[in-house]
Amino acid sequence: MKIQKEIIEFEDGKSFKLFSPSLKNCFFWHYHPEIELVYVEASNGIRHVGKNISDFRESELLLIGSNVPHLNFDYKIQTECKQLVLQMRENFLQDLIFPVPEFENIKHLLDRSYLGLSFYGEAKKIVVEKLHRMKDENSFESLIGLIEILNILANSDEVKELNNEDTRIKWFLNDKIRMGTIYDYINENYDKKTNVNEIAQIVSLSTPAFCRYFKKQTNMTFTDFVNNYRINQAKLLLLQNSCITEICFQVGFESLSYFNKLFKQHVGETPSEFKKKHLNKVEGMI
Template sequence: MKIQKEIIEFEEGKSFKLFSPSLKNCFFWHYHPETELVYVEASNGIRHVGKNISDFKDSDLLLIGSNVPHLNFDYKIQTECKQLVLQMRENFIQDFIFSVPEFDRIKKLLDRSYLGLSFSGETKHRVVEKLQRMKDENTFASFMGLIEILQILAQSDEVKELNTEDTRIKWFLNDKIRMGTIYDYIHENYDKAPNVNVIAGNVNLSTPAFCRYFKKQTNMTFTDFVNNYRINQAKLLLLQNSGITEVCFQVGFESLSYFNKLFKKYIGETPSAFKKKHLSKIAHP
């Protein structure tokens, strides 16, 4: 779970790239100097941008600023996840957007994109429609489409800031190394009994100090994070048509009733309802 710098390659003569990635088997922290607009369409998922960890349902539209570490948006949950990613050259933003007075609102949007911005409602609908059209347009038309999208986002009030402070890579390199160790431990032990005392010792903190540190970094308790992780692993197994009781114990729960209760709390429906609905969608798209 070490943070990796992603090297993005662009076609010659183009200021941005628009594509549909296939990242379902990847699970890693990454960052890049290019600003990124991501549309994810999935039954359920977790966004993890900077220090923010939060669920989304059905779809999400995110603007992620330069050098903000983030994880894949299906969080290793292999649903019928569709993504559209638009990445802008760093020099395009610096040399073109920031130097044009008429783009003042867009500049302000990009200035705060380091917080991670999630868009909803009509804004999301309009932007996704334009992204879909841009895939089939010529270079100039798609470029103008990008400018229109940035203006729509800049004027929108249907936006949520995911972080309250700077979480760009410089901050993460100073502090998130501990979090990488913690994520590794959770990933390796979520199906057993992750012990807060053990991981606290692994990062050279007392247990109370570790609990304060973890809550500050993730806005979740260690127990809540582990349970959230377990439930999302359970989703993966349910979508592979595993039995509910089998899944419950496979992801580390000792009580089926507690598993059902937590699953409904996090996902909004019971494991059986989730499995029936989403396996039906996959079988009959």
């Protein structure tokens, strides 16, 4: 599965668009030149921005820079999921934000966004409230709201950089291997015994060369990467109240004791503890 370029269309007279996409069953590994602010609310999900692959719980607020490849954040989420996505025209930033001296902090924020920025704490709370209000405001008020949001994020230290290097599309296209191809293989085969020799052959590398490449690009071995993916899938199934033993084998593990041990290493709690805590939380919301 190759990286796709998303073509974003804007309404006439609008500098940005704010909408709620839903692509749960679609593996949309994509990029676009527009900078994007994403808020997603779900019990658990996968976060893949640039080289960073991790999971999130409950909610996530992300600023993703121009041409940074990312996976749709509702991918494979089977529980309730809400999203708000704000995409800004390229010329809006270049013509309005970048030339204005008073927006220097915002310019610095947007310059850093190629790393993928995850916000938390009070800044996240305030921005999410403003995003929800913007849906009902007129064009001028929503534009002012966007500038206020960018200013809040620009002045916040409640932020985590997801990548420590440039992962914009040029990096991926110049590389001999497409991350989408590897991700697609894992997505199709994580529930059975994956074969590093097979994926190495698919991407036209010897097995040792593939292992070196993969470790360099992800800071993980192929086996660790696959197990991390399996654990994320297991969490989604646990939230559906599935049987732990069945989940263990359903996501590709051959030993229940190993699954329990690895799950606790990754998540900080056993599958049964995770299941009990999050299902009680869901029941309390009903």
